[in-house]
Amino acid sequence: MEYFLFLVSSGLVMGATYGLVGMGFAIIYKATGIVNFAQGELLMLTAYIAFSIATSLSLSLIPLMIITIPIAMVIGIVLERVFIRPMLGEPLFSIVMVTIGLAVILRGVTIMIWGPDPHEFPTGLSSEVVHIGPVPFYQVQLYGLGTLAVLTAAAWAFFRFTRLGIAMRAVAANEGAAMLMGIEVSRIHMIAWAFAAAVAALAGILFASMFKLGPTIWFEGLRSFPAVILGGLDSVLGAALGGLIVGLIENLAQGYLGQGLREIAGFVVIVVILMLRPYGLFGAREIERV
Amino acid sequence: MRTGHYKETYGELIALSDSNVVWSWVAALGVFVVILPFLVGNYTLSLAISILIAIVGAIGLNLLTGTTGLISIGQSGFLAIGAYANALLATDYGWPVWASLPAAGIVAGAISLLVGIPSLRLKGLYLAITTLAFSFIVNYVILYAEPITHGPNGIFLNDTKVFGLDLSTDRGLYYFVLGVTVLVTLASLNILRSRIGRAWLAIRDHDIAARVMGIDLVRYKLLAFAVSSFFVGIAGGLMSLQIRFINIDVFGFLLSIEALAIIILGGFGSIAGTIMGAVFLTLLPEAIRISLGLFVDPGSSAYTKYVYEIRGIAYGIVIVVFLRFKPDGLIGLWRDVRKYFANWPLAY
Numbered sequence: 198m199e200y201f202l203f204l205v206s207s208g209l210v211m212g213a214t215y216g217l218v219g220m221g222f223a224i225i226y227k228a229t230g231i232v233n234f235a236q237g238e239l240l241m242l243t244a245y246i247a248f249s250i251a252t253s254l255s256l257s258l259i260p261l262m263i264i265t266i267p268i269a270m271v272i273g274i275v276l277e278r279v280f281i282r283p284m285l286g287e288p289l290f291s292i293v294m295v296t297i298g299l300a301v302i303l304r305g306v307t308i309m310i311w312g313p314d315p316h317e318f319p320t321g322l323s324s325e326v327v328h329i330g331p332v333p334f335y336q337v338q339l340y341g342l343g344t345l346a347v348l349t350a351a352a353w354a355f356f357r358f359t360r361l362g363i364a365m366r367a368v369a370a371n372e373g374a375a376m377l378m379g380i381e382v383s384r385i386h387m388i389a390w391a392f393a394a395a396v397a398a399l400a401g402i403l404f405a406s407m408f409k410l411g412p413t414i415w416f417e418g419l420r421s422f423p424a425v426i427l428g429g430l431d432s433v434l435g436a437a438l439g440g441l442i443v444g445l446i447e448n449l450a451q452g453y454l455g456q457g458l459r460e461i462a463g464f465v466v467i468v469v470i471l472m473l474r475p476y477g478l479f480g481a482r483e484i485e486r487v
Numbered sequence: 488m489r490t491g492h493y494k495e496t497y498g499e500l501i502a503l504s505d506s507n508v509v510w511s512w513v514a515a516l517g518v519f520v521v522i523l524p525f526l527v528g529n530y531t532l533s534l535a536i537s538i539l540i541a542i543v544g545a546i547g548l549n550l551l552t553g554t555t556g557l558i559s560i561g562q563s564g565f566l567a568i569g570a571y572a573n574a575l576l577a578t579d580y581g582w583p584v585w586a587s588l589p590a591a592g593i594v595a596g597a598i599s600l601l602v603g604i605p606s607l608r609l610k611g612l613y614l615a616i617t618t619l620a621f622s623f624i625v626n627y628v629i630l631y632a633e634p635i636t637h638g639p640n641g642i643f644l645n646d647t648k649v650f651g652l653d654l655s656t657d658r659g660l661y662y663f664v665l666g667v668t669v670l671v672t673l674a675s676l677n678i679l680r681s682r683i684g685r686a687w688l689a690i691r692d693h694d695i696a697a698r699v700m701g702i703d704l705v706r707y708k709l710l711a712f713a714v715s716s717f718f719v720g721i722a723g724g725l726m727s728l729q730i731r732f733i734n735i736d737v738f739g740f741l742l743s744i745e746a747l748a749i750i751i752l753g754g755f756g757s758i759a760g761t762i763m764g765a766v767f768l769t770l771l772p773e774a775i776r777i778s779l780g781l782f783v784d785p786g787s788s789a790y791t792k793y794v795y796e797i798r799g800i801a802y803g804i805v806i807v808v809f810l811r812f813k814p815d816g817l818i819g820l821w822r823d824v825r826k827y828f829a830n831w832p833l834a835y
Contacts, residue, residue, distance in 0.1 A: 231612075232612045232615075232616070280807060283811055284810070284811065287810070287814070289611065289612075290558060290611065291810045291814060293558075293612060293615070294747065294751060294806055294810055295806065295807050295810050295811070297560070297744060297747065297803075297806065298748075298802070298803040298804070298805075298806030298807040298810070299803065299807065300803070301741070301744055301799040301800065301802055301803035301806075302799075302800050302803035302804060302807070304796070304799060305793075305796035305797065305799040305800035305803070306796075306800065308793070308796045309793050309796050309797075313792065313793075419619065419623075419740075422616055422619070422620070423620075426613075426616060430612075430613075455631075456631075457627060457630070457631055460623070460627060461623055461624050461627040464619075464620035464621075464623045464624050465620075465624065467616060467617065467620040468605060468617060468620055468621070468624075471605055471608070471609055471613055471616075471617055472604075472605050472608065475608060475609055475613055
């Protein structure tokens with residue numbers, strides 16, 4: 198039982214980072230209709246920037262997040278302007294390929310700036326174990342779960358109540374009609390990238406402080422695909438929930454089925470989900486006309 | 488007076504080329520590649536072998552992504568299957584290379600049907616993500632199925648010979664790979680001008696419309712996966728012959744991106760473009776190495792430390808720049824140049 202609880206708790210913590218990265222995917226997909234393959238690299242770049250800030254200013258976790266978010270948003274806007282905006286009107290496939298190209302560029306540049314050696318991320322948190330019921334957590338893990346919960350609630354409220362959130366939903370539903378209603382679609386795209394970068398920064402900081410900051414952290418982006426596919430590519434809340442579920446599945450598979458399964462359990466989930474229910478748990482079902 | 492270039496019979500329409508100029512250039516290229524090993528050293532020759540292997544693999548990907556419109560970003564998975572199938576059959580089971588290489592293609596083609604079946608329901612991005620997931624699953628299976636695949640230890644391929652040609656020498660391997668490349672190129676050109684190739688183009692342009700026109704989507708999509716992966720599997724087999732020691736680290740995500748960069752650089756759906764793309768992209772890291780050598784000492788730690796990153800950045804820039812400024816790729820550039828001179832001084 199204790200083993201099971203341990204697997205569940207660490208699975209949920211891992212799942213929280215998947216959920217955060219997945220929310221980034223979903224925000225961009227919802228607003229612009231493209232899958233941003235550079236999300237993991239966005240996470241990597243912002244995590245390294247946060248690392249530099251944290252070591253030079255010796256900040257603790259919360260102020261660090263607050264400082265990094267605006268920087269990340271600027272990076273998101275710049276990347277959208279330079280790489281994605283000129284591709285407006287090109288086939289979807291080309292735009293997605295551009296994000297793949299962007300991904301390898303960002304990855305290479307980040308490693309060349311900060312070097313290939315992994316770093317210990319300074320969090321300023323004690324490594325004491327906090328018990329919630331019978332389940333032990335590290336402090337930073339609780340921060341991770343908390344961030345996901347806060348962001349999920351914020352995203353729900355944002356898309357439900359604010360003018361901007363409703364405008365984003367309108368663009369997602371029908372770009373042409375949204376434009377006719379006076380919504381500036383290109384601005385919405387830019388804001389979506391800014392938000393996605395901000396979420397990526399939070400995910401990056403949390404992931405780096407839970408584990409390590411190394412040159413393979415970009416892989417976290419690809420590892421989070423199962424979460425978004427499970428939740429439905431266009432559902433921000435679905436991504437958060439999907440992340441938790443995938444984290445659980447991965448950990449339980451690793452714990453009970455076999456060594457190394459953690460690495461691929463999520464990808465098996467992708468294949469199964471796409472065969473059974475391609476639009477995910479919460480995604481909108483598309484109807485296609487000739 | 489004839490004012491244009493007309494094709495009046497069906498035979499003329501599907502001929503590989505009706506131009507004597509093209510045929511004589513092809514003949515010149517043929518002579519060049521045959522005498523190449525006598526002109527250059529071993530290093531250049533091994534580069535040439537890499538180019539030929541890249542051509543085989545990229546033609547396979549282009550049939551799937553460029554011609555049929557099924558996006559695959561998991562090519563490293565199929566390459567790994569081909570390489571492991573060839574290496575295992577040749578070493579553990581003692582098959583001769585002339586049998587193990589086609590077998591590697593067949594194994595890759597058969598396994599690709601596993602990905603092909605979900606592709607019948609999925610489109611575009613979803614399929615891309617499935618192929619990505621598939622390539623990670625392949626890597627995992629190879630790593631953990633140690634009794635069959637040697638797991639993390641990798642496989643050594645020694646003393647490979649085929650038809651009396653010693654494949655452990657660069658020259659022998661070059662001629663063998665050249666032969667395979669020519670066969671694959673001819674085979675894919677012939678597929679493209681047949682009903683199958685035209686059916687694939689129709690599926691790319693609009694699959695539901697193609698279905699209405701009487702194209703069996705299940706059959707042709709699965710066929711595209713099988714044929715494409717057969718070629719990619721053969722490319723993987725050739726890779727195992729060239730590097731002679733394979734383990735799973737060879738088949739990383741960057742390899743899939745390299746394959747995509749080749750077909751984007753060359754031009755979607757064009758075999759000639761794929762060949763140009765493979766030549767340029769394989770030589771690109773060399774060109775970077777040489778041009779950087781003008782500024783910094785090529786043996787310096789800064790370069791050797793980041794060689795992988797520099798290569799990745801170069802591929803990324805190629806992908807971004809070509810999609811932005813020349814989505815037709817090099818073959819489109821070549822067509823523009825040709826048209827410019829043919830119509831000069833008029834614009835068109």
